[in-house]
Amino acid sequence: MKRVLVTGSSRGIGKAIAERLRADGFTVTTHALKSPSADLHFDVADRDGARRALEEDIAANGPFHGVVLNAGVNADAPFPALEGDMWDKVIDTDLTGFYNVLQPIVMPMVSNRIRGRIVAISSVSGIVGNRGQVNYSAAKAGVIGAVKALAVELAKRGITVNAVAPGIIDTDMAASIAEPELVRKAIPMRRFGTCEEVAAVVSFLFREEAAYVTRQVISVNGGLF
DSSP states (O other), X not given: OOEEEETTOSSHHHHHHHHHHHHTTOEEEEEESSOTTOSEEOOTTOHHHHHHHHHHHHHXXXXXXXXXXXXXXXXXXXXXGOOHHHHHXXXXXXXXXXXXXXXXXXXXXXXXXXXXXXXXEOOTHHHHOOTTOHHHXXXXXXXXXXXXXXXXXXXXXXXXXXXXXXXXXXXXXXXXXXOHHHHHHHSTTSSOBOHHHHHHHHXXXXXXXXXXXXXXXXXXXXXXX
């Protein structure tokens, strides 16, 4: 049994990833802050709460084979109007959550000699930056740096660590775009991506055939850059 944790998997990209990995034969543990349908409930920004929930789960069910770090938030505003709590909320969830979730999980993987998979969902904003998203871009760029460093540390253990960086995906976040047609025209493929297209890339990274793919950032953006 290969157990995989997908954080933020109650809707959107996270839900699609959980469904795809389940279809691929993995035993998927879902996570959400509040959704009653999820298996685990904790705030990824709460270090003690995350550790407690994950350690209890591992003690009861064994170590994870893999993790998809998808949980995240955004709080957009032009930088002069970006309040401190907006900065903190995004950094604490999207970047510090990387540490809070993985730190209790990695050593059990190593100790049990699991040649597993870690995939962090970053963003096009973390690669090229995006107006009105200085906090979000900083967090997602930080995730990429963390992925690259952790990949080096875990490579000799046979654990791959990669990032997937979606562009404009048809989710609730995309629904808030003020002028969607203008945005579509800026995308060479002239459309938004789907959650299932992101999930397919994550699925590939979990395959045995992807065991030599690590320290990479794979963009799913329709040719946006």
